[in-house]
Structures are given as C-alpha cells and as structure tokens.
Amino acid sequence: MREYETIFILRPELAGDAVDAFNARMKEVVTTSGGKVIRLSNWGKKRLAYRLKKCSRGTYVHLLYLADGRVVAELERNLRLSDNVIRHLSVLLAKDVDPATRQTEADVRMRGDAEDEGVSAPPALAAQPAIQEPAAPKEAAAAAAAAPAEAAVDEPEDET
C-alpha cells in the first residue's frame, strides 16, 4: 500500500462536534474502501493567508493513512461533495509501505490561532501560537522519518 496524507479545510462556521463527526465520517470512508488510517490531526481554526470561498478562517484537518490510489479518489470525491470543505490537498508520501509495520496513532488536536472570531486576542498575540502549533505534528513526523537516516549520516567534514 501507499502512504498518503490529505489536508482539508472546513468552513469556520462548523461547530466543534460537527467537525468531529465529519472527520469520523472521512476516516470511515478510508477504512471502508480498504485503507488504514494512521493519524488524524485537527489543527484547529486557523486564519487563512487569503480568502477561500468568502471565508477568512478555516478548520484544518490533517489525515495520514495507508491506501491505494482508488481510496484517495473516493476520499476526494467525498470531500468535493461536501459543502463544508473549502479546500483539500492529497499528497503521496511513500510507495510500497507494509500496513503491518505502521501502527495506528491517537488523534491529535491542536489549538488554532483563531478559535473565537472577534473575541480573540489582538493579531500580534494571536499569531504567536500559530507559529508554534503547526510545528508539533511535523516535528514528530520528521523525527520518526529522520531517525533511521540520522544513524547513517555523519558530521559533514569541515571545508577549508
């Protein structure tokens, strides 16, 4: 199987439990069509760099899974059909992954930088956690990916 990741952005109006329900449904789409979900991360409500479908914020959800190409097509079809999704992107991470070697991980939930519209802290303050938050899942993933590679890599030699 292949390892894919799909990120989709949900409308900011969607309430917390509606987001969870939608995410659960998308996980189900992957599993029922023969994929294996590794991890679902909810990045929380974040400010968009530019407006998408008249929205200036959105809830980012990152789904990491093992599947075949058909499963991705099926998932994307579902994302396109839903009115809640304002943007989605799927990326192939690795080919020929053995599903038995990859453990399912617990869902991750992060706080976005724009949880409450209007009531939130001034932009300068609100922007601060945004810088930190997205780094967390990536660091973990990078650490996992880099671990085998690191052993092989020695200190680069000094050039004079």
Added chain:
Amino acid sequence: MRKKVCRYCVDREAIIDYKNAETIRHAVTERGKIIPRRISGNCAKHQREITIAVKRARQLALIPCTATQLD
C-alpha cells in the same frame, strides 16, 4: 564574489515542509514570490523541493500568493 552554498545541504536541520509555514517563509520574498536559485544559491535538488512545497502551501492558504490580497 563569495560562492553561495545551498543552506539545505549545509544545515540538515533546515527542513522543507509545506505543512509548516515557518519553514517556507525563508524561501519566498516579502511579496510571496519564490526566491530564485540565482539569488539564494540553493542546489537544484533542494530548489525543486522548495518550489513544490511553496506551491502546496499556497494552495492550502498557509502562505499568501501575493502581497496585495485579492480579497
């Protein structure tokens, strides 16, 4: 003139990840344009990774496409 070196070849800590806007910020100008190899001195391999990452990040509205926003 000093020979420029690719910062991603020199520094293995410097990662390119489209999901993390902070790692992409270095690769673009204030206007959001991708910095060319001519200026940054990156190697072809890493420049290629950067362009792909920047374009993905733009798609996800993590970084702006332009400085003047078409709101």
